[in-house]
Amino acid sequence: MLSPAMAAGNIDVLPTMQSKTNVQDRVWVGTFQIVWNDFMDKIAFTQIKFPAGTPVIVNELNKQSFTVDQLNEKCYYRYVGKIKKNTKKVITRAIKKKFKETSDLLAQLDLTPAKNKFIVYAMLKKDFEFVNPFDKLGQSAFRDTEAEYFGIDGQSDKTLDEGVKVLFYNNPSDFAVMLDTNGKDEVYLYKTATTKTFNYIYSDMLKKQQAYEGSTEFNDVDELKVPNLKFFEEKSFDEITGKRIKGTNLVIDQAMETIRFEMDNTGVKLKSEAAMIAMMTALAPPSEPRQFYFDDTFVVFLKEKGKSKPYFALRVYDIKNFQ
Numbered sequence: 001m002l003s004p005a006m007a008a009g010n011i012d013v014l015p016t017m018q019s020k021t022n023v024q025d026r027v028w029v030g031t032f033q034i035v036w037n038d039f040m041d042k043i044a045f046t047q048i049k050f051p052a053g054t055p056v057i058v059n060e061l062n063k064q065s066f067t068v069d070q071l072n073e074k075c076y077y078r079y080v081g082k083i084k085k086n087t088k089k090v091i092t093r094a095i096k097k098k099f100k101e102t103s104d105l106l107a108q109l110d111l112t113p114a115k116n117k118f119i120v121y122a123m124l125k126k127d128f129e130f131v132n133p134f135d136k137l138g139q140s141a142f143r144d145t146e147a148e149y150f151g152i153d154g155q156s157d158k159t160l161d162e163g164v165k166v167l168f169y170n171n172p173s174d175f176a177v178m179l180d181t182n183g184k185d186e187v188y189l190y191k192t193a194t195t196k197t198f199n200y201i202y203s204d205m206l207k208k209q210q211a212y213e214g215s216t217e218f219n220d221v222d223e224l225k226v227p228n229l230k231f232f233e234e235k236s237f238d239e240i241t242g243k244r245i246k247g248t249n250l251v252i253d254q255a256m257e258t259i260r261f262e263m264d265n266t267g268v269k270l271k272s273e274a275a276m277i278a279m280m281t282a283l284a285p286p287s288e289p290r291q292f293y294f295d296d297t298f299v300v301f302l303k304e305k306g307k308s309k310p311y312f313a314l315r316v317y318d319i320k321n322f323q
Contacts, residue, residue, distance in 0.1 A: 010321045013235035013257055014024070016060040017199040017313060024297075025319035027120055028198055032257040032274040034078065034122045037064050039276050043078045043118050049246040051057065055239050058177075065199075069309045071124070072184060074178040076239050079121040083113050091121055099125045104234070104258045105273040116280030122273065124311070126302070128183045129267035130165040136225070136265050142295050142319040150222035150265030151292075167205065168212035169290050176205050177224070177292055181297040187268060188310070188313040190225060191294055198313040221289040228265075229300070229314070229322045232257040244281070253277040261314070268302065270312060 012023035020187075027195050035157060040048060040062070047062045048054070068076060073114050077098050088111050095101050101123070111119070116189040135156045137149040152160050167176040167188070176190040190205045220226070244251050254277040262269040302312035 011231060011233050013233050013259060014198070015057050015237060016063075016065065017202070017256075017310075018060050018063075018065065018095070018197050019057065020197055024195070024315070025321050026198075026315045027231075027259055027261070028313045029124060029257075029259055029270070029272045030311045031076075031122050031259075031272040032126045032127055032237075032255075033061060033064070033066045034068055034076065034124070035120045035274040035276055036061045036210070037067060037081050038078060039120045039278070040064070043120060043278060044245055044248060044250055046080070046245075046247060050243045052243075052247050054246075057237065058240055062311075066309060066311070070304065070309050070311055072304060075124060075126055076216045077123045077125075079119065081119065082119065083111055083117045083119050085113050087111055087113075087119060090166060095123050099123065099271075101125060101271060103273060104232070104260065104271070105256060105275055108256065109254060109275055109277060111277075114279070118277060118278045118280075120278075121275040124270070124272045126185065126270040126312075127270065128185045129264075130187075131180045132157075132160055133181055133267075134163075134226075134265040137225060140295070145319050147227045147295075147319045147323055148190070148296075149225045149227050151226050152218075153223050153225075158220055161220070161222075164216075164218040164224060165208040166216045166222075166290075166292075167220055169214060169292070170208070170212075172291055172293070174208075175290070175292060175295070176209065177218070181249075181267065184305045185268070186303050186305065187263075189294055189298060191292075191296065191298045193297045198299070198301075198315075201315075202301055202310060202313070203246065205301075206301075219290075223289065223291050225291075225293040225295060226263075227294060227316070227319055227323070229261065229263045229316065231322050232258070232260045249281050251279050252280050253279050259310075263300070270302070
């Protein structure tokens with residue numbers, strides 16, 4: 001697998017699958033929603049509203065459209081409680097024990113113990129391999145930029161075909177495939193230039209799959225090209241911090257998320273953390289060749305097998321942000 005990337009800074013981290021943005025390259029993972037759910041259910045005990053007006057992001061998060069039910073409990077860790085002297089040590093030891101991981105986020109949080117100061121934290125960790133490693137295809141163009149690719153071409157071992165399922169192929173600019181893995185995860189790749197929300201794109205992909213009447217087998221004459229992807233991003237959701245929650249004396253002090261993602265010919269590595277710090281204050285107020293070349297804008301979804309919703313979504317527009 002590729003080594004960890006440095007922060008690119010040009011990829012927008014979205015809080016929900018429904019979130020809108022004008023940024024072309026965007027990513028969502030369910031970690032912040034997990035933290036928000038725990039904050040609502042175990043700290044605030046109410047839907048989050050602000051006295052002076054509630055941002056769209058908060059209304060979206062309040063719907064709890066993604067929950068830990070969509071994940072195997074082996075791939076996430078959660079912590080909810082008052083901040084004490086040993087809180088950082090407790091979380092650090094827990095993620096080390098469960099995932100053999102260190103934190104990208106804890107050092108940026110104000111974990112100074114104080115009366116009625118709370119933390120809600122989560123880490124989501126995935127590390128899985130494709131059924132068989134795909135071939136390294138070298139460099140070729142991703143629109144106007146050279147990029148490293150993996151996949152299947154005319155020289156590839158045809159056993160690799162077994163790891164690819166065609167969802168649909170309408171034309172060279174409108175198709176989707178699923179890459180199978182050795183575990184419980186599935187990788188969906190949908191070539192589309194739409195800028196609509198991730199939940200719309202995912203629903204649209206499933207509708208096209210259902211309507212498709214062509215071959216869903218990856219045939220001997222078919223080819224697959226997928227660019228290597230690697231990035232690290234962090235996001236502070238400043239629009240929801242420093243505000244008192246309506247009907248309570250809780251103020252959100254920090255709300256952050258980090259995402260570290262890698263995909264190459266062998267598989268996928270994903271590590272994401274999210275946290276919220278809150279203070280309790282005095283009450284204020286088929287036969288022909290098909291070219292599955294992901295060499296232009298496309299979207300990646302990750303989903304556990306047997307689950308109805310993805311836990312990760314990524315839109316790739318400018319490949320320079322990912323390699």
